[in-house]
Amino acid sequence: MASKSAAAHRDRVAARRGNIWGWTFTIPFGIVFLLFLVIPLVYAFYMSMYTTNVFGTKFTGFANYVRAFTDPAFLGGLGRVLLYTVVMVPIQLGLALIFALLLDAFKNKFASFSRLVIFLPYAIPGVIGALMWGFMYSKNMGPFTTIFELFGMQAPAFLTSSGIFGALVNVVTWQWTGYYMVILYSALQSISPDLYESARIDGASELRIAWSIKIPMCASSLVMVTIFSLIGTLQFYTEPTVLRNQAPTVIDTSYTPNMYAGALAFSYNQPNYAATISFSLGFIVVLFSIIFMRLTKRQSGLEN
Amino acid sequence: MSSTATSAVKPNKIRGNKKIFTIVVLIVAIVYFLLPVWWLIVASTKSNSGLFFGEHGSLWFANKFALWENIKQLCTYQNGIYWRWLLNSFIYALIGGLLSTAISILAGYGFAKFHFRGKKAFFNLVLGALMIPSTALVIPLFLIMSKIGMVNTMWAVLLPALLNPMGVYLMRIYCQESLPDEMIEAARVDGAGELRTFFQVSLPIMTPAITTVYLLSTVGAWNNFFLPQIVLTNSKLYPITVGLTQWQAQSQAGAASEQVWNLVTSGSLISVIPMVLAFLFLQKYWVGGLTAGSVKS
Structure with missing residues (x-):
């Protein structure tokens, strides 16, 4: 009896200590979470419920959302980032995977040098990357006119309505492929070589081993990287904003949803509608990530 | 064969x-x-x-x-404002990174080593926050900061950077995997308080993870563009990313005398040197951080 109640007492003390110290350690994050995530989101949602015009501000419920989802500027931007996602994500991940597999099969000094170079753009801010490529694309300052002349060809006009899509895909691919490659490469490193040793003895080719063993073994990393790249692309902002300085007629202010929200809040002074656009975009991104994680539940590393 | x-x-x-x-x-x-x-x-x-x-x-x-x-x-150009921008970037990145890392360390340790009421729900919020796109918060932050008069201050850029759910997630995983409960229990039996246990026993073991989280949050703050571009109009407070795009726009649109292409290029080069060096010398830390989430079995 006595020992039982002593044990119960000890448990109670431990539980109380857990409660007190657990919250003490996590509360600073809780405060930051509340101040810089919950409150802004709630406030943005609240604002999106109102509309301001010359007669004042009045409650309009979901009218702003109806407007957003029938607004060609918002829908156009959304469609554009979806198109970017469909094109860019496979290119980046495909290249990252090829480089990771090659470097994994080809371990020497030259390979580690290549790995460093491919990763280098990640250490350069997106703004500077876009600035550099913007210069490179320029007819007067960039090298492509000369390079293409060498082959007797005319350089493509990058900063025109037909060239801008590819131009932006290229900037982002240059910037992010190395980052994804490093993640995939490390996943490959963690596979035990014993796994493909027997396959090799059975005479399987390197290509076959890569396809049937290595790629399935790093599936969880592939899924994670896809989510990162998906979320990043839907939020497209920095690169088109920087290139817009050089090609204002090709990239308009509603080129992507984030640019549109920024312009509405800043230049057009429509904070309520800007809040609506931001909230809608955030909602769509979360929705996409959840759907994607559900579809690939087994592989995803971001659970529990 | x-x-x-x-x-x-x-x-x-x-x-x-x-x-x-x-x-x-x-x-x-x-x-x-x-x-x-x-x-x-x-x-x-x-x-x-x-x-x-x-x-x-x-x-x-x-x-x-x-x-x-x-x-x-x-x-000399515009009274040497370029160096001011570079200094601002350092302030935003180093101080913002330091504070957000400190908050992540505490929270990751708390989640990993204590059982407390509401922990599961709280941690699910952290995971949920990982999915919320950071740019979706920029306009709401701008609106709320203009309401309380915080736009156009350094705080407007520094404070939102404190939110780093990825850092909390990484620190929790690291504490769970590399910090044995027995060790903390032993310190408690020896009569050490929770704070002393944390500072003298746990913190030293967490050093590699701390370096990684600090590096990653510093890079994030250094690269920041959308938020400072929206919340700052005073050019003295710009980080380097916003300042250089300003010069780019000015050179593109302005008269010949306002074209400073040479400053945009040389300014860009100088600004990337610190981060490239940091990445070269701290290779093993960022590799650890980038892959911590992915190789988890």
Whole structure:
């Protein structure tokens, strides 16, 4: 009896200590979470419920959302980032995977040098990357006119309505492929070589081993990287904003949803509608990530 | 197939045509990834007119080497505001990174080592926050900060950077995997308080994870563009990313006298040097951080 109640007492003390110290350690994050995530989101949602015009501000419920989802500027931007996602994500991940597999099969000094170079753009801010490529694309300052002349060809006009899509895909691919490659490469490193040793003895080719063993073994990393790249692309902002300085007629202010929200809040002074656009975009991104994680539940590393 | 014996000895070597193929692919990759960087290095040594009319094309140095003059001009143009931007970037990145890392350490440790009421729900919120796109918060933050008069202050850029759910997630995983409960229990039995246990026993073991989280949050803050571009209009508070795009826009739209292309190029080059060096020298830490979430079994 006595020992039982002593044990119960000890448990109670431990539980109380857990409660007190657990919250003490996590509360600073809780405060930051509340101040810089919950409150802004709630406030943005609240604002999106109102509309301001010359007669004042009045409650309009979901009218702003109806407007957003029938607004060609918002829908156009959304469609554009979806198109970017469909094109860019496979290119980046495909290249990252090829480089990771090659470097994994080809371990020497030259390979580690290549790995460093491919990763280098990640250490350069997106703004500077876009600035550099913007210069490179320029007819007067960039090298492509000369390079293409060498082959007797005319350089493509990058900063025109037909060239801008590819131009932006290229900037982002240059910037992010190395980052994804490093993640995939490390996943490959963690596979035990014993796994493909027997396959090799059975005479399987390197290509076959890569396809049937290595790629399935790093599936969880592939899924994670896809989510990162998906979320990043839907939020497209920095690169088109920087290139817009050089090609204002090709990239308009509603080129992507984030640019549109920024312009509405800043230049057009429509904070309520800007809040609506931001909230809608955030909602769509979360929705996409959840759907994607559900579809690939087994592989995803971001659970529990 | 012919060489099962050798392949057993050297499992990772590829030979013959495949080797040539690999080398060619990697060389093409190196050229592609280095080309803009090389262009920037060359361009930052040119004067404004050299950028347009350089004698040896855009991929080679012009006859006139103007790097030092460009740097001198960076010190005088608009009263040397460039260095102010660089300093601001350092402040935003180093201090913001430090504070957000401290918060992540505490929270990760709390989640990993204590059982408390509401923990599960709270941690699910952290995971949920990982999915919320950071840019979706920029406009709401801007609106709320204009309401309370916080726009156009350094706080407007520094404070939102404290929110780092990825840091909390990484620290929790690290504490769970590398910090044995027995060790903390032993310190408690010895009569050490929770704070003393944390500072003297746990913190030293967490050092590699701390370095990784600090590096990653610093890089995030250094690269920040959308938020400062929206919440700052006073050019004295700009980080380098916003400042340089401002000069780019001015050079594109302005009259000849306002064109400072040479400052945009040399300014860009100087601004990337610190981060590139940090990445080169701290390789093992960022590799750890980038992969911590992915190789978890």
